[in-house]
Amino acid sequence: MTRNRFMEELGRRLKALNVPDAEEILAEYEEHFDFKLEEGKTEEEIARRLSSPQEIAEEYAAVNRPQNKFERGAKIAGITALSVPLCFVYALMWAAAIVLGAFAACALAAGFCLITTVNIAELIPQMPYLPALLTGISCFGLCVLSAVGCVYAALYVTQWGRCYLNWCRRTVRNSSAPALSALPKVSKKFAYGTKLLAAIGLVVFVAALIAGYAAMCLYAGSLEPWHIWQWFE
Amino acid sequence: MNIQYKKGVIELCILSSLRKRDMYGYELSEYISDKIDISDGTVYPILRKLKSDGLVKTYLSEESGGPPRKYYSLTQTGAETFSRDAKEWLSFTETVNKMLKGEE
Numbered sequence: 284m285t286r287n288r289f290m291e292e293l294g295r296r297l298k299a300l301n302v303p304d305a306e307e308i309l310a311e312y313e314e315h316f317d318f319k320l321e322e323g324k325t326e327e328e329i330a331r332r333l334s335s336p337q338e339i340a341e342e343y344a345a346v347n348r349p350q351n352k353f354e355r356g357a358k359i360a361g362i363t364a365l366s367v368p369l370c371f372v373y374a375l376m377w378a379a380a381i382v383l384g385a386f387a388a389c390a391l392a393a394g395f396c397l398i399t400t401v402n403i404a405e406l407i408p409q410m411p412y413l414p415a416l417l418t419g420i421s422c423f424g425l426c427v428l429s430a431v432g433c434v435y436a437a438l439y440v441t442q443w444g445r446c447y448l449n450w451c452r453r454t455v456r457n458s459s460a461p462a463l464s465a466l467p468k469v470s471k472k473f474a475y476g477t478k479l480l481a482a483i484g485l486v487v488f489v490a491a492l493i494a495g496y497a498a499m500c501l502y503a504g505s506l507e508p509w510h511i512w513q514w515f516e
Numbered sequence: 517m518n519i520q521y522k523k524g525v526i527e528l529c530i531l532s533s534l535r536k537r538d539m540y541g542y543e544l545s546e547y548i549s550d551k552i553d554i555s556d557g558t559v560y561p562i563l564r565k566l567k568s569d570g571l572v573k574t575y576l577s578e579e580s581g582g583p584p585r586k587y588y589s590l591t592q593t594g595a596e597t598f599s600r601d602a603k604e605w606l607s608f609t610e611t612v613n614k615m616l617k618g619e620e
Binding site for chain 1: 596
């Protein structure tokens with residue numbers, strides 16, 4: 284079969300089987316002929332080494348299980364309708380992750396102010412330096428803990444978004460590809476590091492908070508130091 | 517060997533080749549048919565399927581003194597699918613090899 288006959292036949296078969304993007308497919312085979320001719324093969328030889336145009340067209344037709352235009356349209360409409368409310372839910376998920384991040388930043392700022400005794404607008408109540416130092420350290424622990432939480436929240440929300448988009452794509456195209464995992468993929472090193480960091484953050488937060496409170500009680504000579512130091516007067 | 521056997525495996529081989537570097541269609545086709553005995557052009561429809569499944573993507577790249585070539589590259593989904601499927605394939609073939617050699 285000559286190159287022209289082969290390409291014509293392939294074009295005809297692809298059209299008959301309703302295969303989308305036929306031009307792109309034909310371009311791939313034209314390129315194949317170009318390369319093989321450059322290597323010194325004849326058109327006949329090249330065509331013989333390829334499968335028949337009918338077989339090739341059937342391979343392409345089998346890529347997506349056939350569905351008619353109505354079915355595809357209905358799927359697109361359904362997915363669009365579903366996506367509008369889901370967009371709001373998804374925005375809320377991101378908002379939660381951002382709030383967690385902002386919380387981490389606040390904890391960092393509070394810890395910094397407590398330790399350096401920078402008291403902006405008298406927001407931090409009066410207390411001796413030792414309990415301030417200890418509660419400041421506990422704020423750093425809280426910051427690390429919530430920062431790790433924020434990173435994981437962002438990873439999960441991103442992955443869920445990808446899962447949903449992938450599902451939409453597979454549904455509309457009638458693809459048989461496997462679903463994406465709902466768990467974000469992180470390296471073992473990263474998972475180990477963040478777990479360790481979160482554990483350290485938690486221990487520091489709890490230990491320093493208890494120690495700070497105990498120090499306050501000792502200085503104030505009372506279990507309710509805020510009464511002695513008149514924090515809420 | 518049965519062609520249906522080979523097709524599933526070729527998907528995996530394509531993903532594996534693209535993990536190393538991006539390739540254009542003919543390059544991939546030759547690379548694979550060098551190693552596995554299949555008729556020319558078997559990989560083109562498979563590439564199409566991988567693209568439709570979102571495992572590979574294509575881009576055009578200008579070559580010096582020629583028409584732009586369509587390159588294939590792995591998507592993140594493709595990379596994840598590859599590492600999962602390659603693991604499954606390795607443990608599967610290990611079992612089958614043992615069975616065929618009469619060890620199990």
